[in-house]
Amino acid sequence: MIQKQPAQHLYAKMKMDIRDNQLPVAQPLKQEALSERYGVSRIPIRDVLQRLKNEGWLITSGKRGVMVPHLNAGEAEDLYLMRMYLEPLILGHAIPKMTHQIIGKAADILNEIDNQGDKLSIEESGELNWQFHACLYETANRPTLFNTISSLHQQCGRYIGFHSHHLDYLTTSQNEHYQLLEAVKEKQINRAKNLVKAHISDAGELLVAHLLQRLQF
Amino acid sequence: MIQKQPAQHLYAKMKMDIRDNQLPVAQPLKQEALSERYGVSRIPIRDVLQRLKNEGWLITSGKRGVMVPHLNAGEAEDLYLMRMYLEPLILGHAIPKMTHQIIGKAADILNEIDNQGDKLSIEESGELNWQFHACLYETANRPTLFNTISSLHQQCGRYIGFHSHHLDYLTTSQNEHYQLLEAVKEKQINRAKNLVKAHISDAGELLVAHLLQRLQF
DNA sequence: AATATTTAAAATGTATACATTTTATAGCAT
């Protein structure tokens, strides 16, 4: 069989390699080297590089090409800061349109996190966490706002390996989720907004603390 | 002379064509047609399409390809809403680090707007407006936050043709700019934050009102 | 030795050609 659309999953593969530090950091990536490594021509490589660049997984360093940026506490702080302000906003627009179905779906996700318990990898629990938030946010029907928030989450993905994965944090986080869902169900807009903001703030501060501890400067 | 790097300015050209409605709206763009139109092969076309997609100038409509989205009051509202929350944030981080040089540069830009007066095209005055804000914001030294804000401005660019260009609005806007700069100079953080927020809110409301008037639904 | 200039090599940008996939059309069965 001849090769078919090899780059179908190239994007996901490269993103995982960046996340798992399989690619050199702060050092220009050569298109040809990448095309050998992944067994495709430079054309699909270029496409993927551009996408990853636009999502913050890669940066361009002048004319020296594109590179994997160092993890950076300042970036993480900014990402969480923006989320702290934008997510309450979209939630405020979502609550008046909230349906029982969505609340049920959100509850199911929380239960799954509880049930799977510590069997979840950190990536999986991060994904479920985003699904919980996203299903609430989508209700707002504000695609532009949603897309920016979604992009910020994507960018946070690079830092997922640094998130506290202790069970006590997971418990805390889940408590906050249930409180939030309760406020949403009762249509307590301001309370819900404050809860997400605090929820994000908590997660962000913990993450930045870890980064400052474990990153060299 | 043989052709050299033809796509150098392709990005800017296509963006202008989208802004000026030179490309069909809400209708799939064919790569081959574009490559003929711009006199380059499909490769650079694809590159540019991807960039424009990631900046909100184009959207993908499933597998039907990429298209110019309709102008949309909801999108404009979201963009200005996000700016209303993010720009005060970065300004708050900028003010403590503010230098006399930056304040001088900002003042020069405002003066240029005043002096050029109504000689400025709407695009030019939009550009100067952004330069004023950007030079203040860059002082914060928060690249991640700055990049998101900058991207939001870019996206607002599609709506620039709908901005009120009456002299009385320009006067109002300039008054707000001078007030803002004064607050920044005096390091009145909260006052400055409130002023930008109001400034953006004013502009956004006016724009959305125009859009609702002039867009068909 | 330090700086500038020239030359070679490496890397990226782009065009052409081909493969695969998607979409539209025509033919067939019900």
Add this chain to the structure above:
DNA sequence: ATGCTATAAAATGTATACATTTTAAATATT
């Protein structure tokens, strides 16, 4: 006619080949 399958056409994805630009090295110049 309506819906389905098979076929053709169109469009996109990808590989290879070539052109241009960038980077590095080597040589010359002060």
